[in-house]
Amino acid sequence: QQPVQSPQAVILREGEDAVINCSSSKALYSVHWYRQKHGEAPVFLMILLKGGEQKGHDKISASFNEKKQQSSLYLTASQLSYSGTYFCGTPNNNAGNMLTFGGGTRLMVKP
Amino acid sequence: KAGVTQTPRYLIKTRGQQVTLSCSPISGHRSVSWYQQTPGQGLQFLFEYFSETQRNKGNFPGRFSGRQFSNSRSEMNVSTLELGDSALYLCASKQRERNTGELFFGEGSRLTVL
Numbered sequence: 047q048q049p050v051q052s053p054q055a056v057i058l059r060e061g062e063d064a065v066i067n068c069s070s071s072k073a074l075y076s077v078h079w080y081r082q083k084h085g086e087a088p089v090f091l092m093i094l095l096k097g098g099e100q101k102g103h104d105k106i107s108a109s110f111n112e113k114k115q116q117s118s119l120y121l122t123a124s125q126l127s128y129s130g131t132y133f134c135g136t137p138n139n140n141a142g143n144m145l146t147f148g149g150g151t152r153l154m155v156k157p
Numbered sequence: 158k159a160g161v162t163q164t165p166r167y168l169i170k171t172r173g174q175q176v177t178l179s180c181s182p183i184s185g186h187r188s189v190s191w192y193q194q195t196p197g198q199g200l201q202f203l204f205e206y207f208s209e210t211q212r213n214k215g216n217f218p219g220r221f222s223g224r225q226f227s228n229s230r231s232e233m234n235v236s237t238l239e240l241g242d243s244a245l246y247l248c249a250s251k252q253r254e255r256n257t258g259e260l261f262f263g264e265g266s267r268l269t270v271l
Contacts, residue, residue: 087263143190143249
């Protein structure tokens with residue numbers, strides 16, 4: 047089952063913050079976050095493993111609540127370079143590299 | 158270190174034809190996954206290979222097939238093309254089999270079916 051991302055799209059001004067949510071109807075082993083800029087390949091941001099550990103990547107951080115089967119991606123003081131589509135991906139099991147991706151959140155940062 | 162290379166980058170086919178797409182993973186990576194990306198369905202998993210063995214398969218018809226060679230290069234084939242097969246086909250490689258760590262995506266092969 048595909049994880050559900052919200053919002054579907056968001057427009058920010060440079061310097062503003064945003065939160066992207068990813069929720070699943072099934073138990074999660076981990077949550078993977080990727081960003082894809084227009085016309086480019088998806089690029090890995092981070093993986094959240096069981097344990098609610100919060101990870102960071104520059105001014106982008108994320109949390110994982112395995113009980114609620116949810117993950118949130120936090121973009122702080124957004125930059126123009128943050129524009130793109132953000133995908134969360136969840137594995138079907140703890141083996142192999144198959145990910146089921148959410149529908150994506152389109153983020154546009156304006157000057 | 159060279160990234161994931163996919164060929165061809167763009168191709169146009171007509172309904173009923175078949176197509177073969179190629180993916181060269183990052184050197185040393187033994188896992189190769191394929192994804193289909195469309196505006197309507199998003200990123201959907203096709204299949205994954207590790208050491209020439211198919212490990213996982215997504216929910217696609219049998220017209221979609223793939224294989225991996227001993228040098229980890231992979232190909233996917235779509236037979237009897239349909240209009241709905243028009244998509245960006247992305248290949249991703251990874252060093253290990255287990256589901257931790259990042260997938261490295263290629264820039265994709267954009268297939269248009271007329």
